[in-house]
Amino acid sequence: MPAHVPNAGLTRRDLLKRTGGLAALAAFTAACGGNTGRPSSGGGSGGSKVNLSQWYHQYGETGTQQAATKYAKAYTDANVSVQWTPGDYGTKLSSGLLSNKGPDVFESQLNIGMVKSNQVVALDDIMADVKDDFQPGDLATNTVDGKIYGIRMIVDPQVIYYKKSLLDKAGIKPPETIDDLISAAKELTTNKVKGLFVGNDGGLALGGPALWSSGGTYLTDDHKPGFTGARAAQAFGKLHELYASKSILLGSPTDWTDPSAINQGLAAMQWIGMWAVPGMQKALGDDLGVFAFPALDAQGKPAVYSGGWTQFVSAKSANVDAAKKFVKWLWIDQSADQEDWCLNYGFHIPPRKSLAAKASKLQSGVAAETVKLTADYGHTDNPAWTPKMGTAFTDLLTNVIKKGADPAAEISKAEKTVNTELSRLFG
């Protein structure tokens, strides 16, 4: 066939149809590209209501998404659309915050990088009247250079819950030191049940609590690494001992944030947040006890990681003032909604002292004990601790816990990265 016969099988009509189809496809994909989950129009003060987009990560408890949508709908001064994000919320949020196509209002945890790159706005004006009603730690974790950038929505203490019956049967008391914890985990391990579940990664979540239990901190108040001492090295070494004791559960289908492992009897004790208490009580009834991460030794102190989520207003929002107004309405004025959010799905401590005091669901049983442990031993995040420092710290833990590397050598490696970051941020 000579090469120049142009598309023998294609008539002009066919060609038009196909190019038409192509154009339609292009229009369709263009429309898809424009769907960012954000309401279509941005500004607008003249009579019509402003559109706001509010981003959440996916909470595990049923009813949370409906509740979030309900609050947003009830707000009358703006049209608030809720974007619920299953999967990797952090990454999606990071890219959302790079442009003005992202959220107006979002939940996250503060780090100084967000302030330096101007992603969040200060909320001191709306916080002024209620500042004293928040726990100091929950304010500090959201404060950079004296300005408050976020409103704590929920406080999620992370501790160790255990099946009382199994410890009683073995004649074991709740551990008071890390050595106690290691030997309890060993004793509770059978061929069906492991002693302790601290995550499929072998216990990276315990890095902070172990550090605190030795008397260390991530960063000191004058912005120096606080994890470099010999006692910190000793604590990290203990985490390796725990990992190597063959008494921790690894490779569970769900990770430590989900109570399935303890509920299904795969482990006798589990490191997890208070959010899972309703789920654990449903499966285990009263057969549930709690203790904080134990002290390194007699000179140490038990530790509770007081994590949680905080509400922010994006500096790239086209309607910063409207967004601030909405955030004030929902997370400061609507105390009934805040109570609902903290107590009716998973259990979270309300960050407002006034609400926490009347939270009847948290005044008995393991929930009450967890609240007490948090008050006594709670530690919140330091906003000067950036994700890059976090990664260096995680690498340190992985090398020590899983590979059995020398803690002191790994600490000095991480210290180098942290110091580089500190000098970038604070000069």
Added chain:
Amino acid sequence: MSAPVTTSRAEDAATAGERRRRRRPGRQKGIAGNALWFWIFVGPFVLGLLVFSYLPIIWSLVLSFFEAYNTATPSKFVGLQNYIDMLKDHNFLSSLGTFTIFAVFIVPLTFILSLALALLVNQVKIARAFFRSVFFLPTACSYVVASLIWRLSIFNGVRFGLANTILGWFGIDNIAWLSTVSPPWYWLPIVTVRLWLQLGFYMILFIAGLQRISPTLYEAAYVDGAKPGWQVFRYITLPQLRATSIAVLILNLIAAYQAFDEFYNLIGNVNYARPPLVYLYGISLGSIQDLGHGSAGALILAVIIMIVTLLQARIFGFGKAGD
């Protein structure tokens, strides 16, 4: 020899053009018309390639010279500092090491197994299409889905995982496949999931290669007294598959460099087994949002892939005349 052919083709074209013009009087379809149709068809793809491939690459090059935390429009120029940092970053270097280990496992294994599979399927006398499809089918499965099945059902670390159930029959203790670093059991799920997913594809390439070998070669070998089996495979089949083999090796190595999905979904971003892409993703698009260093690392990786591919092509003579 070639000149007369060109002339005759040109004449052909000319006469055909004449014919067309005669058939459709008044309709001039010259070079301009052809160019228009060329752009209508090719344009959208060129545009897509520009917008989604070339522009990001160029932008990445720009970013790699800036300090770009949490922003894609940075202002602080740092010159080559990001490149220097990345080349000194032991995590980045160890990710290249991880890739090397992975490639050492996966490239020869895929090559040998897919060739063996192709030889077997090609010799099957009945239901050949069925076998071909069965082995090819996993190629259609997504890496993410397969990784989830591997992690949650086959290689989970508890007693009801498939692998541990089987070990249990022989009285062997549960193994936490993905969490154990000594011995590094995590390589088993990582390598097997990729083998399962890609063997079928390379098998098809080899089958196509096998079917291109002329039967007369085998007949001649038979007449010359070559023993069927190894001798025929070694001196007829394998040399005849040279072009296919080289293509398979190069494609395989590039695919290994691009490994991301199964690592990310099976073990996450852990420092003992993360290939370069997982590490770079963590730096630039994960929580760190350091687009400057991430871009510099990505470009270093691109240069390495280019050099390795060129070297490989040079050594094996890929694309030489006659292949």
